[in-house]
Amino acid sequence: MINLNRYEQPYPVYPLGLSYVDGALRAAGFETRLWDSYAGRGTIEECLDAFQPDFVGLSLRNIDNAQSHNPLSFVRDLADCCGRLRPRTRAPLIVGGSGFSVFPKELLELTGADYGVQGEGETVLVELMAALRDGRGVEGLPGVAWRDAEGATHCNARLAVQAGFTAEPAHDPVVLKAYAAHGSLIGVQTQRGCPLKCCYCAYPLIEGRRSRFRSGPEVAEEMSRLAAEGVRYTFVVDSVFNTRDDHVVEVCEALIKAGIDMEWECFLRPRGVSRELLALMRRAGLRHVEFGSDSFCDPVLARYGKSFTYDDVRRISEDAAALDIKYSHFLIFGGPGETPESVEETLRRAETLPGAFYFATIGMRIYPGTALWEQAGPGATGERPEDFLGVPRFYLEPPLTVESLYSRLWKVRENAHNWVVGDPPPAFVATMEKLRKRGIRGPLWEYIEVLQRYAGAKG
DSSP states (O other), rough: EEEOOOOOOOOOOOHHHHHHHHHHHHHHHHEEEEEEETTOOOOHHHHHHOOOOOOOEOOOSSSSSOOOOOOOOOOHHHHHHHHHHGGOOOEEEEEEEEHHHSSHHHHHHHOEEEEEOSOHHEEEEEEEEHHHTOOOTTTTTTTTTEEOOOOOOEEEEOOOOOOOOSOOOOHHHHHHHHHHHTTTEEEEEEEEEOOOTTTTTTTTHHHSSOEEEEEHHHHHHHHHHHHHOOOEEEEESSTTTSSSSHHHHHHHHHHHTTTTTOEEEEEEESSSSSSHHHHHHHHHEEEEEEEEOOOOHHHHHHTOOOOOOOOHHHHHHHHHHHHTTTTEEEEEEEETTTOOHHHHHHHHHHHTTTEEEEEEEEEEEEETTTTHHHHHSHHOOOOOHHHHHHTTOOOOOTTEEEEEEEEHHHHHHOOTTEOOOOOOOOOHHHHHHHHHHHHOSSSSSHHHHHHHHHHHHHO
């Protein structure tokens, strides 16, 4: 298994998806080897030659960095790797990962790989490898992308996922330690699927719209195993942790009961979290929250498909500050319904939230399977789906432009040091590495404000 994600802003992302796939393969009796650039196991070719695998799996986490002002595509890395491996092995090349699942047909054709796995890989990949091992056809396997004898590409429809998690992740101690040393937050997943209807989000395409939950004791047991490996801070990577209040309560009570020395961060949606529930999360180890708020203007929130209002954002921000929980808001400027006036309304309201930190994005990346794809995708432009893969495409509501929004946000950032536009500044990344070596844990984005304030004072 090959992890190709090397994007380090603001820190490397631990390959949790491959850990789940690894656990499923081992449980099915397969011997596995994980290659990761942070694990210090030589080159991919050296690992391939030493292990001599029967199958090679390559994971693509992200299509690109989703930044309209500084776009960076990652699909070429996947295609180049497949090209390098093809002459060295007869083993089938199988591509997967969340990024692959967004453009499966296009990426299978681009990479020249033999097979692909869409969506959750634990069950599909095990069934695909068993079929190939036994000489059976794959035409009827749900979720598999494949080529026929003439080279034509096919993508079998995925079944709606009804069951919960089918395997426990296999956390490689070497990989864990390597990512922790590089400042990564080790991911923990408590649920899959997203029933929300954000107009731009590919989570429902990747994981399905039906939420499936792990039990509180299962989550606590995994965090205990991670703590035994020396992990002291984790990131709950659910699309939103508070899909259901009873799930939040069950997980938090299990963590409190287990008495684990573990702090954590999560994504929350601003709606429906009482101060009492937030206080319970705080007692269970919550230290940082990231809100996908997107806008502080109610008409824009409605066009974005959000189920909350600015009043919800304001209330939970005030509650988080009162409970000494560090929090940030991700804001998307320029999406459907945005106007110069709504931009200014969001900026004015941002000044009033106590202790908030802001990550600003310009424009919306247009992904298949979303409402935005129907509005501004190939059907509206007359282009091909692969055109949206090769060159990242973004939606910007006229008359707004990337240049005008970037200029306006950069002016805000010059005077308000609790803002980041795009990736964190290089000075923060370098300082974060120093803080990690001193034992500081957590996401550390609250230190950006101090660094930017200091840089401004020096300037």
